[in-house]
Amino acid sequence: MDARGLRALSIVLVVVCSVAAAVAPIGAAADPGSRPAALQAEDELALEDADQIVMDVFIAENGSALVTVDYQFRYGENGTSKAAWERLRTDVESDTEAYVDAERTKWNDTVADGANETGQNMSLSNLSIATENETALQKIGHVEVSFRWESFAAVEINQLTAGPALSGFTLDDDTRLQFRWPAGYSIYENDGQPQIDPSPSNRTDDMVIWRGSEVGFADERPWIVLIEDGGSNANTTATPSNEGPTMPWTIVVLALALLAAVGAGGWLLGRERTADNGSKREAERPTQPDGSTGSASNAADGPPPELLSNEERVLRLLEERGGRIKQQAVVSELGWTEAKTSQVVGDLREADEIEVFRIGRENVLSLPEEDEE
Known part of the structure; x- marks a missing residue:
């Protein structure tokens, strides 16, 4: 090959190398795995990013507890984007087992800490996770984690002591913790002092609520003593008498x-x-087109259930039932869990929207009676 041919070959090689060098960066930029992690994680949600976390603990008579942790995401204006919530919801529903495993690992550690603190033989079982989407005016997405916590409370004859199992548990500003107990139990009082610490944000006959924005836990845990109704609720013991009446x-x-x-x-x-x-x-009562009377027209005139909040759905059900209904009937009618129903009922009672009283061992909800002139 003469000198002219060598020169032409050199020019070709230089051009090829220049093109290859220009193409390589383009290929690298197109590889999604090479993007900065910050860009990949943008607008992605984890459960801990919830706008509010509600931890509901129902304490059974045998000391076990049914725990429901409700991660709530408010999407829409000034909140989590709807797209981000839908991605999280799809991820939880398509890869449920991975989320269950992660939550089980986290809560198993909490249960182990509680066992070490109390010396009780504790265990966790039946953990599950589910999603729910509210379509009310204030749109809220829920991821609910539920499980059974064995030996959560210490049992002594007719008393239940709960709280020390939550060793190291802290309340953030956006976290709410509530303890509930079965009918027939109440908060124990010693010399007139309720055995509960710290003082709750709200208290009813069958529930106490602590809000992280309002209270803090001494020694990083709550404490409450419950006693079965009919048991001694004072510091004195009655002395039997041998005298007749x-x-x-x-x-x-x-x-x-x-x-x-x-x-x-x-x-x-x-x-x-x-x-x-x-x-x-x-x-x-207004007369129906068929000549009958009833509350069906009220339901038809109002917005459809999917546009109502949970609280509005309970209030509508109460109106349809003449202003009074058993709490267990609300669970059946709306297809909710007992924990969710108790949470909504507690919010309504706290807002003085409804009244709650007992008949036997059941809670009955009623609309407040208006004073008649």
Whole structure:
């Protein structure tokens, strides 16, 4: 090859190398694995990024607890983007087992710390995870983690002591912790002092609530003592007497007869009032196109259930049932878990939207009665 041919070959080689050098960076930039981690993680959510975390602990009579941790994401204006929430929701639903494993590992560590703190034999079981999407005006996405915590509370005859198992647990500003207990139990009082620490943000007959923005835990854990109704709720013990009754039996029998008469009269009077009120409500009910009366028209006139908040759905159900319904019926009608139902009921009661009382061992919800002039 002469000198002219060598020169031409050199020029070709230089051009080829220059093109290869220019193409290589383009290929690298197109590789998604080479992008900065900050860009890859942009707008991605983890459970700990929730706008609010509600930890509900229902304490059973045997000391075990049903725990539900509700991670709430408010999406829309001034909140989490809807796209970010939908990505997290899809990720949880498509790779549920991975999230279950991660939550089980985290909570197993918490249970182990609680066992070391209390000396009780604790364990975690039946952990599950689910998502839910509210379509109310304030859009909220939920990721709910539920599990059973064995020996969460210490059991002693008719008392339950709960809280020390949460060794090292802290309340952030966006975290809410609530303890609930079965009907037939109440907070133990010693010399008139409720055995609960710290003082809760809110307290009802069957629930206490601590909000991280309002309270802090001494020694980084809560503490509460519950006693079965009918047990001793004071620091004194009754002394039995060997003496017979000092009141003549005749007086006792007459007093009982008088009480029975008063009770019967009150029952008849109440029955008449109930009948009158029922007739009045029946007359005020709007007539349906088919000539019948009832509350169906109220439900039809209002917005569909998917546009109502959880609280509004409970209030509508109460109105449809004449202003009174058992809490367990709300669970069945709306298809919610007991933990979620108790949380919504607690919020409504705290806002004075409803009243809650017991019949036997069941909670009954009712709309507040308006004072009549």
